[in-house]
Amino acid sequence: MSGASGSVGLTTTVELKGHLIDSLTLSKVIDTVQQLGGDYRLNDIRVGSLKKDISSINMTLIAPDHQVLAKLLEAITPYGAVPGDQDQPETLTCEQDGVLPPSAYTVKLPQRVHHLESWLPVENGGSWALVLESGQARMRPVSGLRKGDVLVSGTHGLQW
Amino acid sequence: MSSVSAKTWVSPVGETPFSKKGKPTILMCPPTYFTVAYAINPWMEEAPPCDEELAKRQWDNLYKAITEQAGADVELLEPVDGLPDLVFTANASFVHNNTAVIAHYKHPERRPEEPVCAQWFERQGFKVVRMPDHIFFEGAGDALTWQDRVFAGYKTRTDIASHSLLTAATDLPVLSMELINPRYYHIDVCLCPLADGHLIYSPDAFDEYGRAVVEANVPADKLIPVTPEEAARFACNAVNINDTVIFNQGSSKLAEDLKARGFKVVQVDLSEFLKAGGSSKCLTLRIG
Numbered sequence: 001m002s003g004a005s006g007s008v009g010l011t012t013t014v015e016l017k018g019h020l021i022d023s024l025t026l027s028k029v030i031d032t033v034q035q036l037g038g039d040y041r042l043n044d045i046r047v048g049s050l051k052k053d054i055s056s057i058n059m060t061l062i063a064p065d066h067q068v069l070a071k072l073l074e075a076i077t078p079y080g081a082v083p084g085d086q087d088q089p090e091t092l093t094c095e096q097d098g099v100l101p102p103s104a105y106t107v108k109l110p111q112r113v114h115h116l117e118s119w120l121p122v123e124n125g126g127s128w129a130l131v132l133e134s135g136q137a138r139m140r141p142v143s144g145l146r147k148g149d150v151l152v153s154g155t156h157g158l159q160w
Numbered sequence: 161m162s163s164v165s166a167k168t169w170v171s172p173v174g175e176t177p178f179s180k181k182g183k184p185t186i187l188m189c190p191p192t193y194f195t196v197a198y199a200i201n202p203w204m205e206e207a208p209p210c211d212e213e214l215a216k217r218q219w220d221n222l223y224k225a226i227t228e229q230a231g232a233d234v235e236l237l238e239p240v241d242g243l244p245d246l247v248f249t250a251n252a253s254f255v256h257n258n259t260a261v262i263a264h265y266k267h268p269e270r271r272p273e274e275p276v277c278a279q280w281f282e283r284q285g286f287k288v289v290r291m292p293d294h295i296f297f298e299g300a301g302d303a304l305t306w307q308d309r310v311f312a313g314y315k316t317r318t319d320i321a322s323h324s325l326l327t328a329a330t331d332l333p334v335l336s337m338e339l340i341n342p343r344y345y346h347i348d349v350c351l352c353p354l355a356d357g358h359l360i361y362s363p364d365a366f367d368e369y370g371r372a373v374v375e376a377n378v379p380a381d382k383l384i385p386v387t388p389e390e391a392a393r394f395a396c397n398a399v400n401i402n403d404t405v406i407f408n409q410g411s412s413k414l415a416e417d418l419k420a421r422g423f424k425v426v427q428v429d430l431s432e433f434l435k436a437g438g439s440s441k442c443l444t445l446r447i448g
Contacts, residue, residue, distance in 0.1 A: 017324050023336040024369040025320075051308070052331045054324050078338075080320040 089157030178448025313347030
């Protein structure tokens with residue numbers, strides 16, 4: 001089940017739990033997503049059979065670009081939306097400026113290239129880490145890491 | 161227009177360790193150390209200095225209204241120096257039957273109150289439930305039992321994630337209500353369940369979804385809307401014991417609406433507590 005059919009773009013999965021129907025929380029989330037220019041697909045809905053039972057919903061958010069996707073997540077997080085179980089990344093904290101903690105997710109880019117009979121240093125080469133900051137994620141060279149930076153660890157929760 | 165029947169009033173907290181007393185029981189904390197020492201809500205930011213001696217007299221008047229006019233018993237929580245907001249016992253926990261779900265405060269200034277309250281409830285024989293460290297929940301200030309369900313506020317102080325945990329601890333369905341006005345930062349400042357299925361609320365404090373939830377759950381003849389002017393005087397922050405409703409002075413329209421439905425009304429001047437963003441309901445917690 002989704003909003004507009006045939007939607008394409010960036011996606012991420014979120015989950016919601018609670019008395020989502022009676023509280024109109026699900027309606028609020030769907031309306032918010034669509035008002036901000038996104039779309040959604042309901043993947044799995046479990047509605048409790050007894051009055052006290054909570055419901056849970058797994059839904060995919062669809063956005064035309066990173067900016068809209070970030071806005072959707074920011075807007076619906078207060079309504080209880082959390083990354084889908086399979087999308088939770090592990091994180092760790094940088095303990096020293098410019099020092100990459102073990103097990104941090106890194107991408108290693110070439111540092112030198114043999115060109116015109118000499119080895120040239122590659123600007124912006126070297127190891128890069130994935131930093132989570134203020135609701136945004138960016139790759140940052142290890143030399144630019146600062147104590148306290150929250151880094152993604154491993155590859156769980158990443159999409160290519 | 162329906163009228164309240166004290167005979168049909170069921171305790172909103174179920175059967176607790178205090179139920180054997182056979183009369184309503186309220187937890188209060190004397191304002192020995194009450195003052196406005198910091199600003200964690202818009203009322204505190206705007207307030208002129210608090211008159212601590214006047215606050216003590218106002219608290220005494222509320223105590224008398226609860227015990228002498230409403231006929232309830234009061235249990236006292238020992239005040240603690242350095243914890244001025246401990247007087248607001250509504251936040252201490254959410255009580256249902258023998259379970260007390262203890263608050264986990266968003267603002268660090270109030271977090272030292274948590275072990276004080278947890279220990280008190282444990283000593284009284286309640287099963288104490290604590291929230292995980294990353295989930296904020298501000299007790300009965302943000303969760304109000306109405307009939308067989310709970311109207312619970314979220315966003316300003318309490319996280320919506322606490323609501324599923326509240327259901328797990330109490331088996332009560334929770335209706336999550338977004339609080340859209342930072343001045344009405346707890347649901348008990350803008351909504352109040354009353355005897356016989358009545359409910360006071362401030363429509364302006366909720367968005368269209370919140371208003372729709374209230375209207376879907378509460379019959380129209382039991383719903384008592386409060387004007388914005390009277391809501392700003394904390395009219396919704398009322399204490400209801402049987403057919404008596406106690407709230408801050410200066411809300412004549414609400415008083416008339418309640419009397420027309422058969423409630424007895426007691427208005428108490430709580431000006432010094434309003435400076436801290438609280439009124440009669442905030443100063444009390446139904447525990448039996």
